[in-house]
Amino acid sequence: MIALAAATHDAWRHRALYVYLLPFALLTAVFGLWPIAEGIRVAFLDSSTALGEAPDYVGLANFRSVLGDPAFVSSLWRTLLFTAISVVLNLVLALALALLLAHPLLVRGRALFKLAMFLPIITPEVATFIVWKWMFNQDFGVVNRLLTDIGLPAFAGLTTPLGAFITLVIVEAWHHIGLYTLIFLTNFQLLDPNLDEAAQIDGASRWQRLLRIKLPQLRPAITINTVYALIEFLKTFTVVFVVTRGGPNFSTNFISYDAYSLFATGAYGEAAAIATVLFALVFGLAATAYWAMERDAT
Amino acid sequence: MKRMVARIAVYATASLVSLVFVYPFLWMLISSFRTQSAILSAPLRLWPERFDLTAFYSIGQIGGDPLGRFVVNSVVITLAATLFGVCATGLGAYALYRRPNLPLFASVRYGFLLTIMYPNMMLVIPLYFVVYHLGLLGSYAGIILSVSQVPLTFFVFVQFFRTIPREIIEAANVDGASEWAIFSRIVLPIARPVVATATLIAFLLNWKQWLPVVVLSTTSDSYTLPVALISLNSEYGINFQATMALATLTVLPVVVLFLITQRRVMDGIVAGAVKG
Numbered sequence: 001m002i003a004l005a006a007a008t009h010d011a012w013r014h015r016a017l018y019v020y021l022l023p024f025a026l027l028t029a030v031f032g033l034w035p036i037a038e039g040i041r042v043a044f045l046d047s048s049t050a051l052g053e054a055p056d057y058v059g060l061a062n063f064r065s066v067l068g069d070p071a072f073v074s075s076l077w078r079t080l081l082f083t084a085i086s087v088v089l090n091l092v093l094a095l096a097l098a099l100l101l102a103h104p105l106l107v108r109g110r111a112l113f114k115l116a117m118f119l120p121i122i123t124p125e126v127a128t129f130i131v132w133k134w135m136f137n138q139d140f141g142v143v144n145r146l147l148t149d150i151g152l153p154a155f156a157g158l159t160t161p162l163g164a165f166i167t168l169v170i171v172e173a174w175h176h177i178g179l180y181t182l183i184f185l186t187n188f189q190l191l192d193p194n195l196d197e198a199a200q201i202d203g204a205s206r207w208q209r210l211l212r213i214k215l216p217q218l219r220p221a222i223t224i225n226t227v228y229a230l231i232e233f234l235k236t237f238t239v240v241f242v243v244t245r246g247g248p249n250f251s252t253n254f255i256s257y258d259a260y261s262l263f264a265t266g267a268y269g270e271a272a273a274i275a276t277v278l279f280a281l282v283f284g285l286a287a288t289a290y291w292a293m294e295r296d297a298t
Numbered sequence: 299m300k301r302m303v304a305r306i307a308v309y310a311t312a313s314l315v316s317l318v319f320v321y322p323f324l325w326m327l328i329s330s331f332r333t334q335s336a337i338l339s340a341p342l343r344l345w346p347e348r349f350d351l352t353a354f355y356s357i358g359q360i361g362g363d364p365l366g367r368f369v370v371n372s373v374v375i376t377l378a379a380t381l382f383g384v385c386a387t388g389l390g391a392y393a394l395y396r397r398p399n400l401p402l403f404a405s406v407r408y409g410f411l412l413t414i415m416y417p418n419m420m421l422v423i424p425l426y427f428v429v430y431h432l433g434l435l436g437s438y439a440g441i442i443l444s445v446s447q448v449p450l451t452f453f454v455f456v457q458f459f460r461t462i463p464r465e466i467i468e469a470a471n472v473d474g475a476s477e478w479a480i481f482s483r484i485v486l487p488i489a490r491p492v493v494a495t496a497t498l499i500a501f502l503l504n505w506k507q508w509l510p511v512v513v514l515s516t517t518s519d520s521y522t523l524p525v526a527l528i529s530l531n532s533e534y535g536i537n538f539q540a541t542m543a544l545a546t547l548t549v550l551p552v553v554v555l556f557l558i559t560q561r562r563v564m565d566g567i568v569a570g571a572v573k574g
Contacts, residue, residue, distance in 0.1 A: 007401050014400055016477035017393040024390020025406045027383075027447045030432075031425065032413030038431075039424030051430060100312055105305040109312070115557070116316035118564050119323065122556050124506040126524040127545040130531050131326045134538060142325060142341045149342070174319065182568045224572060235417035238509070242531065256419050263423050275420040282417055 036279075042272035050268040062273040071250065072274065075258040078165075082254060083233040086169055090229050091222065094177050098184035099210075114185075117178035125175060129242040132171045133158070161251030164244050168252055172239055176232060180225045187221035223293045227286050234282050255281075323549065330354070330542040337538070353543035360526050360544070363518050369547075372505065372522040375442055379507075380500040383446035388493060391455035392485065396467070396477075414449040422509050429514050436516030444514060445507045451496040453570040458492035495566040498559055505552050523548040 011018070043063065046056035066072050100106070101113055120128055135142050136157040144154045156163035191214065199209050215222075237256040240246055246253035246261065253261075255278050263271035324344070329337055330353050331346040358365050394407055413421075425444055426435075434440030462485065470480050508524040515521060521529070527544050530537070556563055 011401050020389040021393035023386035028410045035424035035428045038427045103308050105308045113312050113316050116319045122502045123549050124524045126508050127548045131322045145341045235419050237419040
């Protein structure tokens with residue numbers, strides 16, 4: 001009783017802060033929490049009645065229909081494969097790029113190189129993905145022309161299932177890698193130079209120093225980047241929507257695009273069920289990755 | 299000598315990598331000035347034969363809508379969402395920083411953290427249901443409110459507030475200053491740079507938004523530039539040159555803004571991402 005009175009008193013004394021918080025709290029509640037709850041609710045509704053006055057609750061029917069749909073199941077595995085490849089590729093390349101940009105011989109122009117890498121992150125991806133789609137075009141595309149000009153075989157690009165999959169890996173890496181690189185670079189500034197010097201004096205090779213001295217100290221950046229990349233690639237959508245539309249032959253039909261296709265045809269219940277599954281997946285994997293890396297750290 | 303070779307190698311690699319990142323933008327710009335047949339014969343050309351403006355005239359009307367409408371929609375939606383979102387997020391982050399232990403404050407924080415974990419692309423589908431219930435489908439308000447909260451700016455603000463020494467605020471508190479006085483006389487004046495950073499980041503990220511606009515619009519009346527670009531890409535997929543011209547118009551404003559403000563934006567985004 002006394003505690004409640006004290007809390008109320010405290011709240012009243014700081015009522016101005018509640019006013020400050022109100023718009024933020026409302027935005028979070030109405031356009032964040034409500035949609036999440038609504039998404040979960042709709043996952044249990046019959047699609048045709050979902051937006052009506054008296055929606056029909058169908059229990060787990062949507063989940064059952066989705067999990068029994070070969071298109072969804074294959075999109076799930078495809079998404080996991082794409083994510084696994086992309087996370088590893090992006091982290092390794094980002095680390096290499098960060099090492100390059102932090103190279104002591106690179107005195108001038110570092111800002112310019114960082115700028116170039118960051119450009120894809122802030123520009124509308126709809127536009128840049130369309131440009132990439134055309135760059136991979138077999139007639140117009142610069143990619144094939146460049147390959148044949150330097151004597152390499154032409155790349156089938158978006159016309160074959162495997163080619164389309166690889167294309168999306170490349171385009172997505174182009175889009176995201178700058179951020180991961182810059183996160184590594186911020187971590188570099190926190191490295192202890194004494195350790196590296198000591199190892200150098202002890203005669204450690206460049207590789208040994210990278211693997212044994214630098215890498216362990218880069219754990220914060222590796223953790224952040226892994227979690228970010230996991231979340232980012234699991235929900236890969238825009239690039240599919242713009243470049244391949246899930247094709248050819250469903251080879252780039254990822255979970256989020258599968259959900260969107262269902263949503264666009266009015267299968268609200270099934271789409272919401274997939275959204276719920278993906279949410280659980282993203283949440284579970286990101287939490288596990290974070291927990292595993294934090295546990296190793298201590 | 300060996301050092302010289304090494305330095306050249308480092309610079310050459312860095313330049314090559316940078317070229318990979320920048321080239322699509324160059325190609326887009328050059329292609330918007332070249333005819334289709336010219337590109338077919340020499341796709342790699344780094345400078346247009348002549349500046350052919352046909353494509354830019356041809357996108358004056360897109361699918362029966364004037365280009366101007368998309369430009370106005372983009373500017374209005376982006377600006378409104380940015381201003382409202384930055385104010386709400388900044389004030390909210392401030393309140394949570396000032397007294398994190400007030401009743402309900404922790405719930406708001408956890409609620410917010412939960413929403414940002416939900417894949418934002420997936421949120422759009424249930425968002426459609428919510429906006430439908432609110433009766434805001436097809437309205438500017440529905441779109442603006444839906445995109446206004448940019449999570450990254452929250453962390454940019456949080457990080458800034460942490461750097462304010464608590465003693466300053468406690469001293470004012472002891473002197474009997476009201477919350478409003480503390481906020482307007484002490485915090486706001488030193489918060490100008492962070493407000494600028496958050497506004498810039500929110501503007502850049504809101505300009506990119508396309509899926510909420512597609513899903514929450516009922517007609518093309520509320521389409522923005524990226525959405526117009528998508529419809530051009532799917533309906534008139536063959537009109538390559540026009541697509542490049544519209545892509546150039548969509549990208550150019552943010553590239554210019556970014557080049558002017560580069561460090562502020564990069565440091566802000568990276569810091570927000572790391573601390574978040």
